[in-house]
Ligand SMILES: Nc1nc2c(c(=O)[nH]1)N[C@H]1C(S)=C(S)[C@@H](COP(=O)(O)OP(=O)(O)OC[C@H]3O[C@@H](n4cnc5c(=O)[nH]c(N)nc54)[C@H](O)[C@@H]3O)O[C@H]1N2
Ligand SMILES: Nc1nc2c(c(=O)[nH]1)N[C@H]1C(S)=C(S)[C@@H](COP(=O)(O)OP(=O)(O)OC[C@H]3O[C@@H](n4cnc5c(=O)[nH]c(N)nc54)[C@H](O)[C@@H]3O)O[C@H]1N2
């Protein structure tokens with residue numbers, strides 16, 4: 001068995017391993033934050049910037065989509081939010097001289113970590129056909145190049161317009177408007193790889209593809225289930241909400257193959273107690289096998305059905321559809337099969353049941369641990385069944401809570417970034433702008449990759465993100481991208497997608513959230529929507545990283561004017577000057593945004609308030625199931641569903657690999673090489689394996705293996721050189737970081753219905769690494 005890292009691995013990747021921790025945040029978190037922030041921004045800028053995150057007149061944190069509490073601490077402290085801010089507000093710069101010194105081939109050989117560490121992009125850059133270096137280009141020339149390539153297409157459907165989830169509502173609305181006026185619905189987004197399964201499951205069952213709870217509901221809940229989520233790292237501010245819920249008497253059940261430190265104990269750095277012992281959060285930890293959640297909830301539903309008086313019969317009668325069929329399927333649930341699927345003990349499931357029966361108000365929260373499996377959609381629908389049974393949707397303190405990732409991913413969807421737009425939305429666009437938007441569905445992420453691979457798409461345009469690193473099947477995706485005629489990235493920072501290019505390529509540098517946005521009509525702000533459907537303003541304060549940057553709305557407006565010219569019916573110039581004019585149109589097109597401008601204004605500037613307006617500025621979007629127990633589904637009721645139970649079945653000698661985030665990364669942006677809570681330092685190429693499995697597979701702790709994924713197409717997908725770490729994960733389950741492991745996720749291995757890459761259930765074998 002190899003015991004040294006294989007040659008050729010990045011030198012810095014030399015993982016050291018200590019015991020996993022059992023609590024999150026506390027003083028060490030403050031120390032880590034300040035160290036990272038000082039390195040990127042210096043002391044003064046650190047203080048100024050971190051103080052205006054999520055404050056009334058400041059900018060929305062570019063970290064996660066967790067909502068802000070009404071009563072903010074002066075610095076709503078969150079280690080990973082601060083890292084996201086430091087990463088953007090860094091004083092390091094990637095200039096034309098940098099590109100002159102580094103060929104594209106050189107950059108393509110660097111790690112994602114190195115690329116991101118180089119700093120902010122300062123100039124529009126162009127890689128001409130046959131060129132080996134990016135060269136500076138004027139904005140006018142850049143837009144001409146995009147227009148030339150789009151004009152050369154035989155159909156607008158040969159262009160693809162990707163969006164990542166940091167894009168503001170204003171920019172997103174304009175971007176989809178441009179794509180649709182051009183004539184395509186090819187608007188894939190990061191959500192296709194993220195919460196698409198939640199959207200698919202929820203829109204069909206409750207009629208709205210978004211969560212049904214507000215922060216106040218968490219504070220009132222009796223029981224909060226956190227399944228498939230690691231908030232200590234990915235939504236740290238959620239821990240304060242859980243702490244408060246507990247103080248109010250809630251109990252917490254965590255369902256996860258890994259014991260995650262943040263869920264065990266939270267040391268709130270804003271309270272004196274938090275700096276010492278902190279608060280225990282989880283009352284019951286269900287260490288489930290990967291993919292076992294549908295089986296768990298199905299059995300729980302059977303047990304509820306079998307308990308006299310446990311079903312909320314009035315709610316079921318008044319508000320739901322499909323109960324009988326569901327109940328028949330649930331009654332057939334089998335203990336033995338459930339124990340095999342979940343790896344749980346009978347007593348634990350019985351304890352869970354008792355906690356459920358003792359609770360009047362139940363909330364289920366989840367994230368990527370539930371959305372990225374083949375059977376994610378029926379899994380989430382089973383959770384809806386579970387909540388419906390006891391009337392836990394549409395009443396205070398209860399509901400569904402899919403916790404979104406990117407800070408405005410939910411808002412981008414609301415604004416129409418979707419390859420399968422609703423007819424009513426297109427009708428409203430048509431009425432407002434007077435052109436006929438295309439009606440055929442466009443490509444999602446996986447279909448866009450296939451289209452590029454097959455030569456059916458030729459122009460790839462990305463509004464943010466890092467498409468080639470975030471997408472599955474890295475080798476396939478990169479080859480697909482290289483076939484494009486033109487690849488364009490609107491970006492703040494350098495990343496791998498800039499190095500894997502079409503025949504020609506452009507990098508268009510843009511303002512970040514933290515930066516002042518000055519247009520002809522004065523200083524602008526933008527708006528965002530958080531994970532709970534709250535909309536509010538975000539205003540950057542810092543000087544832009546370079547005077548050559550354009551804002552995202554300005555880029556779309558200028559591009560649209562150049563590409564569409566006279567044929568456009570949209571006032572792009574006016575939109576660029578004054579974003580309030582964009583919001584006026586959003587207010588007319590999208591339900592729930594009535595009086596948009598007035599309602600996002602600072603509280604003192606506002607007139608009379610409407611329902612949902614918050615005292616600190618901003619408002620809650622309407623949500624029929626939450627607000628009125630009305631379910632706008634095809635049946636007009638909340639739908640029970642009765643899918644067959646599925647769970648992954650592993651061939652002998654294989655493990656089920658989940659690809660997840662370390663504490664020091666934001667998706668494909670790597671902040672550092674540590675995963676502090678899991679006891680990993682100085683390296684990312686690690687694979688966490690249960691010690692019993694490791695013994696059976698003869699995998700010594702500290703040995704090096706290649707991860708080889710097995711999929712029915714027979715193609716060998718290999719990620720070489722991972723250090724084995726014996727770790728208390730569930731039996732049969734392994735874990736390794738994304739994006740290094742995306743090479744293992746087959747493009748065609750996606751969730752049914754949502755088409756989300758199944759990046760949390762990859763069947764792998766572990767092979768000894770070659771040492772030289
Ligand atoms: N600092 C930081 N913050 C972030 C991000 C980041 O990268 N860094 N990313 C943002 C984005 S876009 C998103 S979508 C979110 C992601 O937030 P998370 O979903 O918390 O992120 P992951 O690291 O993918 O963690 C998945 C969790 O699900 C568990 N899990 C895996 N498989 C299963 C399963 O089958 N069943 C159950 N019950 N659990 C399972 C894993 O053990 C892990 O705890 O975070 C957002 N916030
Ligand atoms: N194997 C595996 N794959 C996954 C996942 C997984 O769990 N496992 N998770 C999936 C999920 S949940 C998601 S959301 C996707 C993430 O996919 P993406 O959203 O595409 O990826 P990010 O890494 O968040 O994008 C980072 C880049 O965004 C740019 N950027 C940052 N801020 C801004 C801004 O304000 N404006 C603009 N224009 N650009 C900006 C920077 O250039 C930075 O390099 O990855 C998915 N892929």
Ligand SMILES: [Mo]
Pocket residue numbers: 190193194195404405406
């Ligand atoms: Mo995400």
